[in-house]
Amino acid sequence: MHVFHHIESVRKALQQARSESKRIAFVPTMGNLHEGHLALVRQAQQAADVVIVSIFVNRLQFGLNEDWDKYPRTLEQDIAKLEAVNCDMLFYPEEQEIYPNGMDEQTRVVVPTMTDVLCGASRPDHFEGVTTVVSKLFNIVQPDVAVFGLKDFQQLAVVRRMAEDLCMPVEIQAAPIAREDDGLARSSRNRYISEDERPRATVLYQSLKWLKAEVDGGNLAFRELEQEAKARIEAQGFRVDYLKLCEAHSLEPAAEDDAELCVLGAMYTSAARLIDNIAFSRALTEQEL
Numbered sequence: 001m002h003v004f005h006h007i008e009s010v011r012k013a014l015q016q017a018r019s020e021s022k023r024i025a026f027v028p029t030m031g032n033l034h035e036g037h038l039a040l041v042r043q044a045q046q047a048a049d050v051v052i053v054s055i056f057v058n059r060l061q062f063g064l065n066e067d068w069d070k071y072p073r074t075l076e077q078d079i080a081k082l083e084a085v086n087c088d089m090l091f092y093p094e095e096q097e098i099y100p101n102g103m104d105e106q107t108r109v110v111v112p113t114m115t116d117v118l119c120g121a122s123r124p125d126h127f128e129g130v131t132t133v134v135s136k137l138f139n140i141v142q143p144d145v146a147v148f149g150l151k152d153f154q155q156l157a158v159v160r161r162m163a164e165d166l167c168m169p170v171e172i173q174a175a176p177i178a179r180e181d182d183g184l185a186r187s188s189r190n191r192y193i194s195e196d197e198r199p200r201a202t203v204l205y206q207s208l209k210w211l212k213a214e215v216d217g218g219n220l221a222f223r224e225l226e227q228e229a230k231a232r233i234e235a236q237g238f239r240v241d242y243l244k245l246c247e248a249h250s251l252e253p254a255a256e257d258d259a260e261l262c263v264l265g266a267m268y269t270s271a272a273r274l275i276d277n278i279a280f281s282r283a284l285t286e287q288e289l
């Protein structure tokens with residue numbers, strides 16, 4: 001696998017691939033790779049001839065009291081994992097390479113809808129940091145396809161909107177959520193869940209599943225279902241950030257006549273904030289159509 005630290009050298013290598021009419025797929029990450037990321041790489045390999053992963057812990061998307069400096073940096077292990085799945089290229093830039101004029105003076109990319117609800121409500125400016133860095137990375141890599149995990153459902157929706165609004169010539173693909181055997185969604189932050197909390201941490205996914213089953217069974221009291229699902233999580237000793245049933249494209253609170261839905265949740269363990277979601281369709285009855 002070729003590892004690049006500089007924009008100029010990665011561009012040159014990608015230019016070469018493009019001149020050989022190769023399709024390029026891109027998987028942006030912040031490193032500390034686990035099976036979920038490797039599944040994104042495998043999906044990218046199905047979609048293109050050359051796969052490039054980036055590892056960049058983007059300070060711009062972390063809040064002042066968030067864990068940017070604590071975020072695990074595991075480059076050697078990450079390289080070994082990427083090599084084991086035959087990834088072609090890794091882009092691993094220094095902060096100076098991405099933000100040469102400093103972050104305060106960086107031009108920003110802002111998606112005005114969907115970004116101040118759910119994760120955006122408790123992480124102001126987070127999505128602005130994400131869309132700014134993703135658009136820079138897209139400009140550097142110029143991929144035909146980019147693969148994002150469905151676990152960050154809101155991020156995927158926001159990136160899709162950005163690409164659409166700014167006419168970016170890239171196909172955004174979604175990859176399914178990778179889960180542990182007991183259902184916990186894989187995340188770099190799972191390492192902060194204590195041993196004592198770990199068996200109970202599945203309550204987030206269990207509660208989302210419960211809510212979906214209720215809706216599938218015809219229960220349309222959405223706001224009450226959200227309250228009940230929240231209570232189930234709190235009963236296991238966790239603080240809930242949000243638990244909402246949304247229309248899947250707009251991320252507005254779901255209405256009874258919405259067919260494409262997503263139930264999203266975020267909760268705090270003692271040292272981690274975990275997110276999860278389930279996207280699903282609901283067949284509307286004749287009266288609802």
Ligand code: PAF
Pocket residue numbers: 028029030056058061130133134152155
């Ligand atoms: O999902 C992530 O790891 C990050 O938000 C991303 C997309 C790599 C941007 O920094």
